[in-house]
Amino acid sequence: MCKQRVKRYTPTYINSFVYLVHGDGVHDDICKPTKRIKTYIEGFDEYIDGGIPQGYVVLVAGTSGTMKSSITYNILYNNALDKGLKGVYVSLEQNIASLLDHMHGLGMNSELVKGKVEIWDLGSIRTDQFVGELWLNVFKRDVMAYKEKHGLDMLVLDSLPALELVAGFKNPRIDYFYFFEWLRELDITCFLIAEMSNDPLSAYGKHDEDFLSDGIIHVKMEKIGDVNIQRRIRCVKMRATNHSPNYYTLLFSDSKFQVTKVISDTIDF
Structure with a gap:
């Protein structure tokens, strides 16, 4: 020990x-904790001590277009494919068909992880009788029942702003505190997608979610020269982890994510 x-x-x-x-x-x-969940972003896991500690609640924060949904689904998909881990992706914004179509376009074939990765959309959880706090209780019940019946290692929630709206949070700081505690009691690895504004001073979480989380992964769009844009990623924090705080260029090609060191902020291509 x-x-x-x-x-x-x-x-x-x-x-x-x-x-x-x-x-x-x-x-x-x-x-x-010694067991870690790989991100399957080539080169990035090496900068975060081999992966994300199992059982952590991690924010994946960024503005629109930074591939937050793709990154988190990629984690579920490849851990299921490679390790046999089971995951649920909860989409409160896109429907199942739309999300699957997008992931197929990135080379992630859902048939290969059938029975290991499931997608739930808003329609899968909410009915006319279940709104606000009652909806959240139903959601929690469904997650716990699924874990007990099928086993569950990872959960993605897309996104926190949508959860706040659908669950009718009246005091978000307090509501998030108890929600994070419930997530930890599940003893699974959770990824929560947080939307950020384009304001450079924008916080990773609007209601102290960044303080409540065990880790934060930030993805941003960086202007290079006059016309080019790069996606960049960094680990802002990860408890019990010797991680790099630096930004890395995030690339996606041949159906996989990878990072490279940032070479220049001024070169025109």
């Missing part, structure tokens, strides 16, 4: 693996 000495002065909940309860100046032992 690994041990790491950390000093804290206030009671702190760090993540689903760590509880600190202590007095003034007391040092506590922390055991780092």
Whole structure:
């Protein structure tokens, strides 16, 4: 068992693996989680200590067009294909047919992961009788029932703004706190898509979701020269992980994601 000495002065909940309860100046032992979920972004996993610690709740944040949905589905798809892990992708914005069509266009054939990766859309969960807080309770019940019956390793929720609207959050900061706690109790790896504005000072989460999460992956569009745009990705935070804080150029070709080091911000191609 690994041990790491950390000093804290206030009671702190760090993540689903760590509880600190202590007095003034007391040092506590922390055991780092060792099992990790690969992102299957070639080159990126090496910069995040081999992957995302199993059981974490991770924000994938960015503006429109940064391939957040594709990145998270890619994680579910390739972990199912390579490791046999089971995942559910919850789409509160796109319907199932539209999302599958998009992923097929990227070379991800849903037939190859049938029984391992499922997509739920809004129509799969909500009926006329279930709205607001009641809808959220039904959603939680469905996820827990699915996990108990079929097993579940990973969950993607697309997206947090849509959840806030559909679930009728009245006090988002408090509602998100309890929602994140419920996610951790599931003991699965969760990816929550967060929409950001084009404002460079925009926060990763509108209601402290960035503080509640165990990790944050940020994807952005970067202007290169006068006419070219690059997608870039970085790990903003990942608890219990020795990760690079740098941005990397995000590429997609031959049905796979990969990163390269950023060479220049001024070259015209």
